[in-house]
Amino acid sequence: MADIEFKKVVKSYGDVKVIKSLDLSIKDKEFMVLVGPSGCGKSTTLRMIAGLEEITEGDLFIGERRVNNVHPKDRDVAMVFQSYALYPHMSVRENIAFGLRLRKMPKDEIDTLVDEAAKTLGLTPLLDRKPKALSGGQRQRVALGRAIVRKPSVFLFDEPLSNLDAELRVQMRAEIAKLQKRLAITSVYVTHDQVEAMTMGDRIAVLHDGDLRQVGTPLELYDTPANLFVAQFIGTPNMNVAKGNISEDGSKISIGSIEFAVPAKWKDACKANAGKPIHVGFRPEHTLPDDEHDWKNTARLSGHVDIVETLGHEVVVYVTIEGLDKRVIAKADVHKTPTPGDAMSVDVNLDELHLFDGETDERLSS
Structure with missing residues (x-):
């Protein structure tokens, strides 16, 4: 051995x-x-x-x-x-x-x-x-x-x-x-x-x-x-992370001026951490234009395109989001490539969110 x-x-x-x-x-x-x-x-x-x-x-x-x-x-x-x-x-x-x-x-x-x-x-x-x-x-x-x-x-x-x-x-x-x-x-x-x-x-x-x-x-x-750390180190492109808060009753999450209901798998964790700051993570493959997915539970982020990287089979788009003052990374169909400066809206699949404690950076227990 x-x-x-x-x-x-x-x-x-x-x-x-x-x-x-x-x-x-x-x-x-x-x-x-x-x-x-x-x-x-x-x-x-x-x-x-x-x-x-x-x-x-x-x-x-x-x-x-x-x-x-x-x-x-x-x-x-x-x-x-x-x-x-x-x-x-x-x-x-x-x-x-x-x-x-x-x-x-x-x-x-x-x-x-x-x-x-x-x-x-x-x-x-x-x-x-x-x-x-x-x-x-x-x-x-x-x-x-x-x-x-x-x-x-x-x-x-x-x-x-x-x-x-x-x-x-x-x-x-x-x-x-x-x-x-x-x-x-x-x-x-x-x-x-x-x-x-x-x-x-x-x-x-x-x-x-x-x-x-x-x-x-x-x-x-x-x-x-x-x-x-692991969330942002593992995965290419890196996971998007935004500072957020859980509402006082634990039913909603807000990031900047954007608010949405807590996804089902995170309900217990958010009730246990009601009113606390968190980090909200979502991967680029779970951040897509609204006409390129069939997800049921989403949050809409709107902004303008900063950078476009064409990788052949897909496009990686860096979008500055209004109300968030943050650039997020999304993916898009290579045949619908946007241009820097274009207005663009993307949806985040809320069923694929990752939530981390705002102070310790450790994953919340889902």
Whole structure:
């Protein structure tokens, strides 16, 4: 079993706590993605698993073993770096075999393992080439091959695709996810790209300022974000958020000069928080022109178009709303593209609202 357990783990540099008190369980054979903005502590968390950063407080377990003071080479983990970290004077074969040679493994065993990894990754025709003769995607495959041949208990990935172009990134993230499922090895993957996180992870851990803000499946994070940070971090384009208030009797919600009845699923939460300030969230796909949906429970927002982004299959429209003094993001039919400056009304699907406490930013209990 290669499950990973953080128990109240703290990482400090002097007086600065980069990781404040991390409790996180990663299951055996799971693909866990750590995501968050730059400086949130995700790479530090990964490096603590690898043993490249010391733990200031708390305990870290890999399987049944507490590894706080275990040397990196004895943790049975393999790491794939952002920079590939290939030796330029070695061939692909020599790069993949390097770690095995350090272990003084017999040559015939090394050759067998390297050939297996090369076949798995489509590197067989490239085994005699040097890294300078490879594309970025091929170099990344070599880095993966070097990790695979070790047959570790845990794979660690530190933003391995950030140096690739957009098209190759899409291709490689699918290959890595497929490879992880095939090998069934516990994997922890760090990225700042929430699209990468959503498409690759079995579960996602969202970090912010050294705190774990939410852990869940991609759909759980998208459908029921636990707080305002996760709500706005997960999803492209970002969720619209407006400051609002619940009426004194808990029956209505107002944002700016716009007022509407509390949707059915939020009635109990709004009664419990009657008269309080809240944040009202609604995603762009739940904000559409009135002739492009069949929703029954809506609120009408009217204003003028500021920016139009045509994405081929759809249009993203930024609309400044009268009575709200806020710009919201809506989606529209690509064949009905508005022009900046046009008057425009959009409807918000009230059955898809997200409500957060106005002071704590935590999701109200629906």
